Amino acid sequence: MKKENLQIVKSSGDKVDFSISKLRSSLYRSGADELTVDNIMNVIHEELYQGISTKEIYNRAYALLKKSKSIYASKYxxxxxxxxxxxxxxxxxxxxxxxxxxxxxxxxxxxxxxxxxxxxxxxxxxxxxxxxxxxxxxxxxxxxxxxxxxxxxxxxxxxxxxxxxxxxxxxxxxxxxxxxxxxxxxxxxxxxxxxxxxxxxxxxxxxxxxxxxxxxxxxxxxxxxxxxxxxxxxxxxxxxxxxxxxxxxxxxxxxxxxxxxxxxxxxxxxxxxxxxxxxxxxx
CATH class of the missing domain: 3.40.1350.10 (Trna Endonuclease; Chain: A, domain 1)
Known part of the structure; x- marks a missing residue:
């Protein structure tokens, strides 16, 4: 589950390297279980592209969490x-x-x-x-x-x-x-x-x-x-x-x-x- 040299764009306009661990950590903070987090990570990974915004990643993760369980989305x-x-x-x-x-x-x-x-x-x-x-x-x-x-x-x-x-x-x-x-x-x-x-x-x-x-x-x-x-x-x-x-x-x-x-x-x-x-x- 690795994409080489993938950079994402922050709200400030700065480009940074995409961090799988940071995304996974933020999903766990929502209270989601490991299976739910793995499923969401797999979906998002397939949709990533060079220059994707952090907002787009957030919105996608939020929608997937809400579909799984609304309280996960609330905490996220x-x-x-x-x-x-x-x-x-x-x-x-x-x-x-x-x-x-x-x-x-x-x-x-x-x-x-x-x-x-x-x-x-x-x-x-x-x-x-x-x-x-x-x-x-x-x-x-x-x-x-x-x-x-x-x-x-x-x-x-x-x-x-x-x-x-x-x-x-x-x-x-x-x-x-x-x-x-x-x-x-x-x-x-x-x-x-x-x-x-x-x-x-x-x-x-x-x-x-x-x-x-x-x-x-x-x-x-x-x-x-x-x-x-x-x-x-x-x-x-x-x-x-x-x-x-x-x-x-x-x-x-x-x-x-x-x-x-x-x-x-x-x-x-x-x-x-x-x-x-x-x-x-x-x-």
């Missing part, structure tokens, strides 16, 4: 589903807040905190067991956009201003976070480590990035659903429903959308399967 589209939280950054802020809240934190979203010099609107404030987090969320709708060093530099100055104001308080922040749905540049990661900021992106820290936390805890955004329409997802996001888990035991919003009982049962079944965490790990 996680990265795309995060982008679908846009175009504004507010649903992403709510999503990060919900991730922390369902991990046992007391959370506030979009609150004003007074710094020593000026006041600051903080995207997410979270606290648990003496841990006091102030987090800034940077949502990008373009896959090619990264967080460069200017972002943690700016956020660190705000974080330090807030600390100076609260330094004599028991609620003084002791962790400054920068969270993005894309990736950090090397300089941004270097500065974050040096300054003491905690950086969280799609795949950083390694094995504990956004994708890993979501999979481990079963905290998927509603945008992964293969059964809800785009209109229905936007309606839910506008009501600050960002996690599938928020619909697990509450059909109020599904009723409000006028979804039939048959569709409702299918959606609830999909959500139930998605909400099963891989293990009991917490943040």
């Amino acid at each position: 589209k996680l990265k795309k589903a995060i982008y679908e939280l846009g175009p504004t950054g507010f649903p992403f802020e709510n999503f990060i807040g919900a991730l922390l809240e369902y991990s046992g934190y007391h959370v506030e979203v979009g609150k004003i905190m007074q710094g020593k010099c000026v006041s600051h609107e903080v995207d997410v404030i979270a606290s648990k067991n003496g841990q006091h987090i102030v987090a800034e969320c940077k949502f990008h709708s373009e896959k090619t956009t990264t967080c460069n060093v200017k972002i943690p530099l700016y956020i660190n100055s705000r974080y330090r201003d807030i600390i100076d104001q609260y330094k004599n308080s028991t609620k003084c922040p002791n962790e400054g976070w920068v969270v993005t749905n894309t990736r950090f540049t090397v300089d941004a990661l270097t500065y974050g480590k040096c300054s003491g900021l905690y950086l969280l992106s799609w795949d950083y820290p390694r094995d504990n990035g956004l994708k890993d936390r979501i999979d481990k805890l079963g905290l998927y955004p509603i945008t992964v659903s293969t059964l809800l329409t785009k209109r229905e997802k936007q309606f839910l996001l506008s009501r600050e429903i960002v996690l599938c888990r928020q619909l697990l035991n509450d059909v109020f919003y599904l009723d409000h959308l006028g979804i039939s009982e048959t569709r409702k049962e299918k959606i609830q079944s999909e959500i139930s399967m998605l909400c099963k965490p891989d293990n009991n790990e917490q943040y």
Whole structure:
């Protein structure tokens, strides 16, 4: 199952060598069993050609997973589903807040905190067991956009201003976070480590990035659903429903959308399967 010197085109326009192992790994992340993964790999392998786009490969894999089992497709589209939280950054802020809240934190979203010099609107404030987090969320709708060093530099100055104001308080922040749905540049990661900021992106820290936390805890955004329409997802996001888990035991919003009982049962079944965490790990 080998095609020599096959290059594929990324969304940025860059050409890279096709990696069978990367595709196989992404299929396994969907929860698909080995036989399903092998069958899909065989189909895609036969359809590959020089210069094929990563988008075309993704769409084909997604369609095959959906045909096999819808929950596989839902998990496979996680990265795309995060982008679908846009175009504004507010649903992403709510999503990060919900991730922390369902991990046992007391959370506030979009609150004003007074710094020593000026006041600051903080995207997410979270606290648990003496841990006091102030987090800034940077949502990008373009896959090619990264967080460069200017972002943690700016956020660190705000974080330090807030600390100076609260330094004599028991609620003084002791962790400054920068969270993005894309990736950090090397300089941004270097500065974050040096300054003491905690950086969280799609795949950083390694094995504990956004994708890993979501999979481990079963905290998927509603945008992964293969059964809800785009209109229905936007309606839910506008009501600050960002996690599938928020619909697990509450059909109020599904009723409000006028979804039939048959569709409702299918959606609830999909959500139930998605909400099963891989293990009991917490943040």
